[in-house]
Amino acid sequence: xxxxxxxxxxxxxxxxxxxxxxxxxxxxxxxxxxxxxxxxxxxxxxxxxxxxxxxxxxxxxxxxxxxxxxxxxxxxxxxxxxxxxxxxxxxxxxxxxxxxxxxxxxxxxxxxxxxxxxxxxxxxxxxxxxxxxxxxxxxxxxxxxxxxxxxxxxxxxxxxxxxxxxxxxxxxxxxxxxxxxxxxxxxxxxxxxxxxxxxxxxxxxxxx
Numbered sequence: 001x002x003x004x005x006x007x008x009x010x011x012x013x014x015x016x017x018x019x020x021x022x023x024x025x026x027x028x029x030x031x032x033x034x035x036x037x038x039x040x041x042x043x044x045x046x047x048x049x050x051x052x053x054x055x056x057x058x059x060x061x062x063x064x065x066x067x068x069x070x071x072x073x074x075x076x077x078x079x080x081x082x083x084x085x086x087x088x089x090x091x092x093x094x095x096x097x098x099x100x101x102x103x104x105x106x107x108x109x110x111x112x113x114x115x116x117x118x119x120x121x122x123x124x125x126x127x128x129x130x131x132x133x134x135x136x137x138x139x140x141x142x143x144x145x146x147x148x149x150x151x152x153x154x155x156x157x158x159x160x161x162x163x164x165x166x167x168x169x170x171x172x173x174x175x176x177x178x179x180x181x182x183x184x185x186x187x188x189x190x191x192x193x194x195x196x197x198x199x200x201x202x203x204x205x206x207x208x
Contacts (some may be wrong), residue, residue, distance in 0.1 A: 014054075015036070015054070016045070017035070017038065017047050018041075020190060020193060022066055024071065026071040031051060031057075033046065033048050033049075033069045034193075035062075041061065043063060044063075044064065044065050045059060045061055046062055046069070048078060058098070058100065060096075064082035065083070067082065068131075071122075073125055077158065078100060079095065079096070079098075079128060081118065082095075083118075083133065085137075089137065091136065092114050092116060095107070095114075095117050099158065106160070108165045109170070111167070118147055119131030119149075125157075128151070128153075130149070130150050130152055131175075132147055147175060147177030148172045148175070149175050150169065150172035152169050
């Protein structure tokens, strides 16, 4: 079967993560993280691939929808922010840290309910900026449009234990944090994958 330059003939099903909703590309290390949605599973699939050949390196399942991912600038680590509103009070979720060499995943937030993590950014090798929803929406009409931002510092993130981030680590100022439209997020993810797929297909012809 002929392969399209736009996307594989079966769409993105070959990735094994259902419909892609979030894509993060580390060009320097040729790494690609993709979070999807699988209608047949209760977990949200997150996979890491080689971005040149789309070869999968690891696959995990998150208990909550994934809102943010960020590759560590130097270490073989991927930070994953997840969560959801429980429908009545709490914004629950996890900050996951995946070791790309071993495939091990640690849930870093100490509290049982956790926090809904909306954004992640590595400021440097030791500092991770974390944007979270409020803990709950009790008497807070703007809770669904605002959040709190904290910068968490650790000397060596490869050695950070599970459930080691407490309320003090995650305390920070309140800032606007509008929630993105899932449909727009899915469109951005598909556009990023198309771009990478086209680049992959262009490589053989350049070497002829």
